[in-house]
Amino acid sequence: MEPESSSDPRAKVASQAQKQPTKRDAFAELLSPKTKQPKHSTEGLSKDIQRKAYAAFKPRDGLGTYIAKPESYPPNIVVYYNDDFVVIHDMFPKSTLHLLLLPRDPKKTRLHPVEAFDDVEFLEKVKLEAKKVRTLAVGELRRKYGKYSGGDRVRQEALDAEPPLETLPGGRKWENDIMCGIHAHPSMNHLHVHIISVDRYSDRLKHRKHYNSFSTPFFIDINDFPLAKEDPRRDPDRQGYLRGSLICWRCGRDFGNQFTALKKHLEEEFNEWRQL
DSSP states (O other): OOOOOOSSTTOEEOHHHHSOOBTTBOSOOSSOOOOSSOOOTTTTOOHHHHHHHHHTSOGGGTTHHHHHOGGGSOTTTEEEEOSSEEEEEOSSOSSSSEEEEEEOOTTTTTSOHHHHTTSHHHHHHHHHHHHHHHHHHHHHHHHHHGGGOGGGHHHHHHHTOSSOOSSOOOOOOGGGGEEEEEESSOSSSSOOEEEEETTOOOTTOOSHHHHHHHHSTTEEEGGGOSOOTTOGGGOHHHHTGGGSOOBOTTTOOBOTTOHHHHHHHHHHHHHHHTTO
């Protein structure tokens, strides 16, 4: 299910996500095809884009510009927007696919997510939109990596069938490779939900806190909300999630403090993961 267009005539949706599937394009796409080497979708863009994001906002308020004026950004920055939400590519992605869902409700957007999601009605609205974005992300992972995946081989072959098949095989369950949630202590002031692939393979992943923020209970799944009052994730500093050992997300190997060794290992895991 793709994100629905808003009745607001200003609403934009990335053109690839709007098109009806064809024989060789059976999945929702966020981006036009890229090279085999995974790269950040905004890599190489003018620094003006980043300066623009912070021109009217302090650094921790940088997401505010996308919420206020999403129409001023190109589709390789803002994926889509409507009256209630904006979806963007994270400018500093920590995986090969990293999107942010930004609620636009002025009563909620400056709240800590744990507090904001105590409002069950608002939470359900966010969950519904996050589900749509996750569907887009699943389609994008399949487009990017399906040709490498043994689990998708039969499906990929079906795309080339003549005549085209009416129904495609199910293939790999890419939805299991997408995480959707928030940080227990967000680094930005505006409420945002991460929709991110599990690989943690990115040149923007630069230190222990970056890695552990997505690889420990510091990252809270959207479906775990609302949190119970006694949930330890309400006090992440006391739990010390970000200070813990570096544990490989896939094989469980403990790298202790050896971030450089972990980074090399993550590349190996990425190459194996996409072939599953």
